[in-house]
Amino acid sequence: MNNIKKNRLKDQTFKVWGIICTLLGLVLLSIFIGSILVDGLQRIDWDFITSLPSRKAERAGIFTALMGSIWILVLTTIIALPLGIAAAIYLEEYAKKGRLSSLLEVNISNLAGVPSIIYGLLGLEIFVRIMQMGASVLAGSFTLALLILPIVIVSTREAIKAVPKSIRDASFALGASKWQTISSQLLPASFGGILTGVILALSRAVGETAPLIVIGALTYVPFAPQSPMDEFSVLPIQIFNWISRPQHGFEVNAAAAIIILLLITFIMNGIAVYFRNKWQKKLY
């Protein structure tokens, strides 16, 4: 009897503790978002989004940084997606299980944990200097693609792994080759999971600052990039730049830019969640 009471008490305690932990995160996040909204919401209008940077806080806008972020996002996707998915398919379906493949696996997981500034240094040396891309959108995209590649690979592998073995069996038993099974069964069935992983990886990329600063992205660009070889800035760098200025007006600008950046990542995460739910239902 005593024991049962004790267990119930433990149960209750843990439940309360769990609620506190959960709320702590949520409360902090909402305080943060709230204060940002209070500071920045008034500043957001169409002009703010379409204006070029300026020395005067009231006239400055995020147009070039936003366009830079979009360029980076699109190019990073184009580079990282095929590489990541192909690598994941190879590791999951073709690579013989053995010492080499487990070595590869461990290293890919390690890469996901390497600080982003290291990727910046790598990008600076390889893409900017050796491949002579300069501090261009392309160099930035390659650097970020490298950064998110491990995440794309790991999440794609998980998605492919989640496809029931029975579907593989059925396809092989009908005389399908490995590639036919991958392309017409495994990839469509794991599409939702792959997409989720890719979008989450990209929403990380869109918030990255350090590696782009290292490869030489500008803090002030008077024009939006017109080609992959142009110089660029991105939203996080613009925010960093504004925050480090003494005038109050720029602080408001920074808050407004943060709202836009958050909006972009929230929308991307929302899309990821939507696809995950949609495709998961389809599979089982």
Place this chain on the structure above:
Amino acid sequence: MESQFILEINGRKSYINEVFNLMNNNKKDTVIDTNIKRKHKLQAKGVKVWYDDFMAIKGIDMNIRANKVTAFIGPSGCGKSTFLRLFNRMNDYVDGFRMEGEILKDGENIYGKKVNVEQLRKQVGMVFQKPNPFPKSIFENVAYGLKIQGIRDKDFLKEKVTDSLKQVALWDEVKDDLNKSALALSGGQQQRLCIARTLAVEPSIILMDEPTSALDPLSTAKIEELIYELKQKYTIVIVTHNMQQAGRISDYTAFFYMGELIEYDKSKKLFTNPEKQQTENYITGRFG
């Protein structure tokens, strides 16, 4: 001189005899060969299988007859499923799989170097324990095997899908929802769909790995009826845990135990008057 001549004639005679014998023998051989081809669709010769260090099949010789239903029975882990999956090489993907011996289909070793595994699997279809339709429409499920062969002709595909669904008596139930997801079907319907999908690629042999173990009695009865009809056109090998089922639908039954083929006979004989004590113990429910 004379003696030499006789010797020579004798020599030629024996030579001619030899040629005649050879021709006769050859003739006899080919007759036997076609006989085997007609009677024995599948043959196992000294088959041994390992998974890493574990020996799953310990040397089995077996002939499986054409257009008959052959049932594999035995307790769990006796190797009957492993043995079944040798015939369409589905064990190839299992880590640590290794095999010795030969499996002949229509007299040809399917583990030979030049064998195209994809081609083999089109001729040796398989139905699995749990219904495993693709997460696609009913139509796409049945058409898949044809589409991967590069067949794109819509009318032909439609005809094949219709035919196959009719063969498994599913057509009337689904003819209006061909574009619906196959996952919306009941378990029994799904399993019949899986059989239809197998029939669509026109195999000559169908392997079934406990096809009714996940189904209710009514669906099971339907599948059994279907198997009975299918044996007119196909050679069927079925693994089952259900001895009544083996008795009902199979012409021949093989009893496996611990990776060995203990007894293999006409089902009637094996179930009423088994030769081996182990078989009798198993079919009377004394173990397993």
